Amino acid sequence: MRADAQRNYDHLVTTARAVFAEEGPDASLNEVARRAGVGPGTLYRHFPTREALLVAVFRERILTLCGQASEMTLAEWLRVFLVHAQTDGGLSATMASSSGLDCHALLRSAAGGLLAKAQEAGEVRADVEVDDLFQLITGLAQAPRAQRLLDLALEGVMR
Incomplete structure (x- = not known):
C-alpha cells in the first residue's frame, strides 16, 4: 500500500472507531468519511462493506x-x-x-x-x-x- 493510502486507511479506522463508539455499529459510513475528511469513494475503496470497516x-x-x-x-x-x-x-x-x-x-x-x-x-x-x-x-x-x-x-x- 502506498504511504498516502496507508495514512488514509489508518485515519479512516481511527475515525470510524470514534464514530462507532458514539453512534454504535450502525453509524453512517458517510459520517465516517465526512469526519475523516475524505470522500465516500475513498472510504469504500478501502472498506467495500460496513463489516469490513467494523472488522478493521x-x-x-x-x-x-x-x-x-x-x-x-x-x-x-x-x-x-x-x-x-x-x-x-x-x-x-x-x-x-x-x-x-x-x-x-x-x-x-x-x-x-x-x-x-x-x-x-x-x-x-x-x-x-x-x-x-x-x-x-x-x-x-x-x-x-x-x-x-x-x-x-x-x-x-x-x-
Whole structure:
C-alpha cells in the first residue's frame, strides 16, 4: 500500500472507531468519511462493506488491548479490558468469526500471562482462574458503576 493510502486507511479506522463508539455499529459510513475528511469513494475503496470497516476497527482494538498487557499490572489491564467490554456494543460476537482473528484466544493469552505473573509474585490468590476474570468483566460491563464494582472485586482477588 502506498504511504498516502496507508495514512488514509489508518485515519479512516481511527475515525470510524470514534464514530462507532458514539453512534454504535450502525453509524453512517458517510459520517465516517465526512469526519475523516475524505470522500465516500475513498472510504469504500478501502472498506467495500460496513463489516469490513467494523472488522478493521475491532481488530485494532483487540490487538491494542492485548499489546497493553505487557506494560500493565493485572488490575490495570482488567480496568482497560472492562472499558473495552463496555464499549464493545456487541461487536465481539459479530466480529470474532469474520475478523480472521481469534479474539478470545488472544485476550485469554494476555489475561493468562498477567494472572500467572501476579500469582507467582503472590499478589493474586492461587485459586483465581482466567475464566473467573472473564466472567467478572463480562458481568460488570453491563452494571452501573462498573469500575467501582471492579475495584471492590479486585480487593477479593488481590492479596
